[in-house]
Amino acid sequence: MSLKGKAAAIGIGELKPVKEPGDLTALGLMAKVSAEAIADAGLEKNDIDGFLVGMPYADPGMLYPASAIEVLGLAPRMLNVVDIGGASPAGMIWRAAAAIDAGMCNAVLCLVADLNRAGDQRPPTVSVQREFESPYGNIGANCGYALIARRHMHEYVTTPEQMAKVAVDQRANALKNPLATFNEKPLTIADVLGSRMIVDPLHLYEIVSPVSGAAAVIVASPEIARRTKNPPIWLLGAGEAANHSSITYAPSITESPIKPAAESAFRMAGLKPSDMDLVCPYDCYTITVIVTLEDAGFCKKGHGGPFVAEHDLTYAGDFPCNTHGGQLSFGQPGLAGGMSHVTEAIRQLMGRGGERQVKDAALGYVNGNGGIMSEQVSLVLERRS
Amino acid sequence: MSEYIKPLPKPSPTSRPFWEAARKHELTLQRCGGCGKFIYYPRDRCPHCFSDNLSWNRVTGRGTLYSYTVVHRASSRAFADAPYVLAIVELDEGPRMTTNIVAPPESLKVGMPVVAFFDDVAPGHTLVKFKPA
Numbered sequence A: 001m002s003l004k005g006k007a008a009a010i011g012i013g014e015l016k017p018v019k020e021p022g023d024l025t026a027l028g029l030m031a032k033v034s035a036e037a038i039a040d041a042g043l044e045k046n047d048i049d050g051f052l053v054g055m056p057y058a059d060p061g062m063l064y065p066a067s068a069i070e071v072l073g074l075a076p077r078m079l080n081v082v083d084i085g086g087a088s089p090a091g092m093i094w095r096a097a098a099a100i101d102a103g104m105c106n107a108v109l110c111l112v113a114d115l116n117r118a119g120d121q122r123p124p125t126v127s128v129q130r131e132f133e134s135p136y137g138n139i140g141a142n143c144g145y146a147l148i149a150r151r152h153m154h155e156y157v158t159t160p161e162q163m164a165k166v167a168v169d170q171r172a173n174a175l176k177n178p179l180a181t182f183n184e185k186p187l188t189i190a191d192v193l194g195s196r197m198i199v200d201p202l203h204l205y206e207i208v209s210p211v212s213g214a215a216a217v218i219v220a221s222p223e224i225a226r227r228t229k230n231p232p233i234w235l236l237g238a239g240e241a242a243n244h245s246s247i248t249y250a251p252s253i254t255e256s257p258i259k260p261a262a263e264s265a266f267r268m269a270g271l272k273p274s275d276m277d278l279v280c281p282y283d284c285y286t287i288t289v290i291v292t293l294e295d296a297g298f299c300k301k302g303h304g305g306p307f308v309a310e311h312d313l314t315y316a317g318d319f320p321c322n323t324h325g326g327q328l329s330f331g332q333p334g335l336a337g338g339m340s341h342v343t344e345a346i347r348q349l350m351g352r353g354g355e356r357q358v359k360d361a362a363l364g365y366v367n368g369n370g371g372i373m374s375e376q377v378s379l380v381l382e383r384r385s
Numbered sequence B: 001m002s003e004y005i006k007p008l009p010k011p012s013p014t015s016r017p018f019w020e021a022a023r024k025h026e027l028t029l030q031r032c033g034g035c036g037k038f039i040y041y042p043r044d045r046c047p048h049c050f051s052d053n054l055s056w057n058r059v060t061g062r063g064t065l066y067s068y069t070v071v072h073r074a075s076s077r078a079f080a081d082a083p084y085v086l087a088i089v090e091l092d093e094g095p096r097m098t099t100n101i102v103a104p105p106e107s108l109k110v111g112m113p114v115v116a117f118f119d120d121v122a123p124g125h126t127l128v129k130f131k132p133a
């Protein structure tokens, strides 16, 4: 069994994130971005017969998918919420392909939207985290990634300058992305290391900014994909893995479940990391990109720091990485931040990268990461010539 | 003294012995009769071998600093008194714990020996924290 070539992404929608959402609602953003994605795919609303959605923290609830499809006026034959944190959007893509391959539906709307307001507090976590993490101040994601970064520095001599380089190169990409939140001012390594220390060793510019926004992708059967107006972007490989929630209890805090997820994705695709023309790794923090490139096999374990320092991660460089700016520059509109890696890979492979188009991009790698390097989904995508 | 506003552990039937021992300033861990491993945090079945043959044991409270961060700005208003040191300690018995290290941040080093102490943070509530050994 394999999902290789069983479905393709045929349309995308993505809203420019906003810093203050004002009167926007999550369901309102969902309607807007769904219309955009369905139109982009060249489909009608009634063609959508599968529905995968992320639960917005701004407006959560039980039985969420049915409420959302009622608001949107959809009547899917498959519907579900995908709740694997930042890996949810990438996780939706292979789940959509699997449902299509199983004959359950033909065109799946993968949809995420969320709002963040200044001063918002993180939502409550499950009981064991409230009991054994929160009392010590391990609340939100910042601490976990700082713990990973510190240990990575200890084990592999990774430097603050190497971590900062990720934010610097991705900002250069964002300058060419009109949708990015931070797309006006270039960054230098000195800027990053001079920004406020939040959770030592991570500085302000190494940490995503919460914003509000939405994104959607339409995944369709080969029959629909072949007659769509966009070049179909085929799913060639997918893998998913998790082994912890709190990073304290991970078997290793510097080696993540990205390893088995990426191995599965590349094995299914029959390809290797060096075949990729661009990569879109989840980047909630600078250290996340370094660990992802190591565990996905783009460099040796522990060499992620030197790797990002020695390669040009911009769209024009020798290792195009998060050509939309990554979430560090795009902003993190909840789960739509995770979708930004998926939409960017699709956009680039469709040849719609505009000023930041990667030349001759035919193969892309996407990784979605949930929680504290917990849930992992790797995808290999292809535009066939 | 101002009121304690940080989140407090709400013991479950599974974890109650751990927090009751902490209140008596004792660190206890479950140990699995099936595979012999020590377990943190408390479980109903061993996460390694799924045995339900678990017993409580008093342990040394000694371990090493596995990783740490100095939190200068916390994600929660309850920790507005930052900076504080959030850490992972690897106990000599094996399991890792999320905890706080109470020591000047500049004195900390990954791998250094640490030892548990008991912080009676609020009436009826004791947290297990660590300091350099």
Ligand SMILES: [Zn+2]
Pocket: B032, B033, B034, B035, B036, B037, B046, B047, B048, B049, B050, B051
């Ligand atoms: Zn056991």
